[in-house]
Amino acid sequence: MKRNILFLLIFFFLSSLLISEVNLEEHLQKDNISTYIKEGIRFVPLDDLAATLGAQLSFGISEGRAYLFYQNHQISLIAGCNDILVDGKKRRIEPPPQFLEGEGIFVVPLAPMKEILDGLEVLVPSEAEKEKISPSIEGALTPSSNSGSKKIIVLDPGHGGRDPGAIGEYGLREKDVNLDIALRLNNLLGKRKELVVLMTRKEDKELGSNSKEDLAQRIKFANEKKASLFLSIHTNSARYNRWDADGFETYCPRSKEIDENNNLKNEADLGVIIRELNEGYVLKESERLASFIQEELSKRLIIPNRGVKRKNYYVLKYTQMPSVLVEIGFICNPNVEANLRDPHVREVIAETIYKSIIRYFQE
Known part of the structure; x- marks a missing residue:
């Protein structure tokens, strides 16, 4: 019985991703997606197409570049x-994708794009892979624990x-307050065996010769350490x-990009990273921690x-990970x-903040 339920779940999951093998135009019409006619060719907004397909979409750091991630493609x-x-x-795609400057929309020709999507092979797990995914329905629905790995x-x-x-x-300086609180937080988190705590600075120093270089070094440090x-x-x-400014706030990112100083040369690798950064996980996790x-x-x-x-x-x-910036109070307020x-x-x-982080990892 459990095996049958698992197969049904896999069937429905795969069925929801096979839109390109049926009439794509019907789905676009059903979703009320507007198309654009240019020189007799129908174009569709790429973000709307991605939403209809259930695909992921990222825009590269280079202007006019986009990455569509559909199934395993x-x-x-x-x-x-x-x-x-x-x-x-x-x-080759004819005509080419277009960026409509007036509307700020990236569009692709509908018919040629459908032809490309129809030609993609959909990844279907083999019997052995199905068994490997989960020996029981409980395993399929419950995330596996990873308590052995440190965050x-x-x-x-x-x-x-x-x-x-x-x-x-x-005369109280922000840099001193920031460092003191960070050191205290480091001491608290350092007592947790499941955590590894690193700091971009443990003393009163800058990390670069100018502001941009300083920020770049902080980013590089976190990315190279593969922080969680x-x-x-x-x-x-x-x-x-203003002396009457008051309150605390926490910021999370609107989107993620790759720093211009990265060492990535392979466009495919760059695209994969950009996709992963902008998938729901990283941005939503950032917002979740900020809320806590x-x-x-x-x-x-x-x-x-x-x-x-x-x-x-x-x-x-x-x-390249969930990230937040907390502003703990207005130092200009006496x-x-x-x-x-x-x-x-x-x-x-x-x-x-310590309690918030522990709550983030446990909930």
Whole structure:
């Protein structure tokens, strides 16, 4: 009985992904997808096509470049270019994909694209692979535990060295607050045997000769260590150093990209990484951790909860793992500055972020 249920699950899963083998136009019409006519040729927005297929879509760091991931296949396209890559092999598409400047939409010719999709071989697991996937229906529906592997956390105290960050009315420097809280958090997390905790800096120093190089080194460190999580700690400031600015907030990335200094030469590898970064997992996990931090801080800090916000700060956009940046309070507010001088307050903040991280890994 369990085997039959498993086969039914696999059947329905595969059936939902075989749209290209039936009438693609019917599905587009059913989903109310608008098409564009150009010189008698019908074009369809690539993002709408991906949604209809249940495929993943990423746009490269080069303008006009897109990557479509359908089933076990990768298709690389460039606006205005007839040559596309299908699983690394060059194919020709006529007419070429287009980028509609006025509407900011990447479109592909419908009929030629359908022909390419119809020719793709759908991955169907063999009997042995089905057994390997799960010997029982419970195994198929329950994620396997990976408690034997340690999670790597990179803590990033913002600023440092010649860059003090924001400075309070009475001289408290952001870089010192960030580092102190990060060191306290490092001590707490370091007691967990299942975690490996690394820091971009453990002392008052900058990591590069200028701001961009400093940020690039932080990103490089986290990526090379293959971190499971990146947490950047900052203290906020308001425009014109408004003394009444107040509250805490946590940022997560809108999207992920590959840093321009990466050593990747293979376009296919680059495309795969961009896809993985922009798949729901990385972005949603970043937002999930940010939500936990905000929830836990709101229980301990008697200042406004400014919520979770999405913004592509450099260290969030280019780190290749779930990442957040927490702003723990406005140092330009004299009351907040006074509190941040208190070691007990810093310890409370570190304990709260610690609790958020543990909750993130356990829930």
